[in-house]
Amino acid sequence: MMESEERIYDDEITLKELILKIQEYWRELWRHWLLIGLIALPFFIYKVYDAYTTPPVFPGKLTFMVDEDEGGSFRSISGLLGQFGFNTGSTGKYNLDKILEISKSRRVVQMALFSEAVVGGKKDLIANHIIEYSDLTERWSDDTTGLKDFRFRNNGIDNFSLLENRAFKGLLRVVNGTDKDPGIYQTSYDDETGIMSLEFNGRHPDLSIAFLDSLFFKLRDYYVENSIEKAQTTYQIIKEKTDSIADALAAAEYSLADFIDRSQNVYSAREGELQRSRLSAQVSRLQILYGEAMKNLQLSEMTLRNKEPFITLIDSPLPPLTIQQESLIRSALIGIILGTMIGVTFVLGRKIYRDTMNS
Numbered sequence: 523m524m525e526s527e528e529r530i531y532d533d534e535i536t537l538k539e540l541i542l543k544i545q546e547y548w549r550e551l552w553r554h555w556l557l558i559g560l561i562a563l564p565f566f567i568y569k570v571y572d573a574y575t576t577p578p579v580f581p582g583k584l585t586f587m588v589d590e591d592e593g594g595s596f597r598s599i600s601g602l603l604g605q606f607g608f609n610t611g612s613t614g615k616y617n618l619d620k621i622l623e624i625s626k627s628r629r630v631v632q633m634a635l636f637s638e639a640v641v642g643g644k645k646d647l648i649a650n651h652i653i654e655y656s657d658l659t660e661r662w663s664d665d666t667t668g669l670k671d672f673r674f675r676n677n678g679i680d681n682f683s684l685l686e687n688r689a690f691k692g693l694l695r696v697v698n699g700t701d702k703d704p705g706i707y708q709t710s711y712d713d714e715t716g717i718m719s720l721e722f723n724g725r726h727p728d729l730s731i732a733f734l735d736s737l738f739f740k741l742r743d744y745y746v747e748n749s750i751e752k753a754q755t756t757y758q759i760i761k762e763k764t765d766s767i768a769d770a771l772a773a774a775e776y777s778l779a780d781f782i783d784r785s786q787n788v789y790s791a792r793e794g795e796l797q798r799s800r801l802s803a804q805v806s807r808l809q810i811l812y813g814e815a816m817k818n819l820q821l822s823e824m825t826l827r828n829k830e831p832f833i834t835l836i837d838s839p840l841p842p843l844t845i846q847q848e849s850l851i852r853s854a855l856i857g858i859i860l861g862t863m864i865g866v867t868f869v870l871g872r873k874i875y876r877d878t879m880n881s
Contacts, residue, residue: 562861569857582730
């Protein structure tokens with residue numbers, strides 16, 4: 523009984539000490555409120571200044587989907603194995619990642635950048651519009667190597683000078699970003715629906731719309747062209763051979779008809795029949811070859827059509843775009859809260875250190 527009462531008494535003393543310690547810390551904070559305010563002030567000023575100087579952006583978003591035929595037999599086998607609980611894997615997610623990676627590749631982005639568009643009533647290359655509506659103009663303002671007031675004069679990137687290549691690389695970093703700093707162009711997709719999104723945060727609504735529209739159509743053409751390149755080459759080879767056989771067949775049929783017209787009363791029956799048999803046999807052989815070639819051509823054409831992916835545009839950015847700007851009030855509150863937390867941590871840490879050293 524006595525041990526139980528002593529334990530309760532010890533707990534009451536511990537709770538009392540805790541309350542007294544909290545009161546002591548509170549008085550310490552109240553006594554140094556000015557110091558806390560001085561520590562918080564720079565954070566408040568920085569956040570307000572950052573929000574005030576950060577230019578507004580006009581986010582644009584474009585969504586699309588890709589329908590690719592992966593082969594009927596493969597899907598049938600996968601479906602059958604799936605009924606028994608076996609997962610054969612899918613190339614769907616891989617294809618989505620691949621398409622979006624291609625959309626951020628230098629080749630596709632440069633095709634979009636060096637397309638012309640009207641932004642703010644001015645027609646120019648999209649690359650020059652981005653330079654004008656980005657930090658590049660300010661960054662290059664003090665450059666002495668030629669980047670000051672730089673603008674691209676042509677879209678022939680293969681013939682760019684070293685200066686133009688430097689400017690282009692700087693522009694790519696602004697668009698695609700780096701490992702530390704995300705760019706103004708971002709991509710994503712929905713795992714369940716497979717719908718892909720392209721997003722662009724331009725400082726002018728016309729720029730966001732122009733870039734996304736241009737990039738989508740460049741991406742679509744590039745991806746489709748490369749997806750069917752092998753099948754297209756095969757189709758062209760078979761078509762050329764088929765056309766060659768068709769020409770040879772037409773020539774042989776013409777020779778046979780011409781021989782029949784000219785052979786009357788000219789050759790003996792035996793000579794005429796022999797020549798006619800040879801020409802007829804040649805025509806027959808070519809007809810068989812042409813029939814087989816046409817079958818191969820039709821099969822190649824079907825393969826080409828099955829290989830061609832269908833890229834469907836779902837939604838494109840529609841003006842007017844919603845402006846996105848940092849709130850001064852929100853930034854001020856974040857600065858005050860962050861600065862106050864650091865100030866409180868400093869004051870309490872200093873007191874704990876002093877109490878520890880004096881005990």
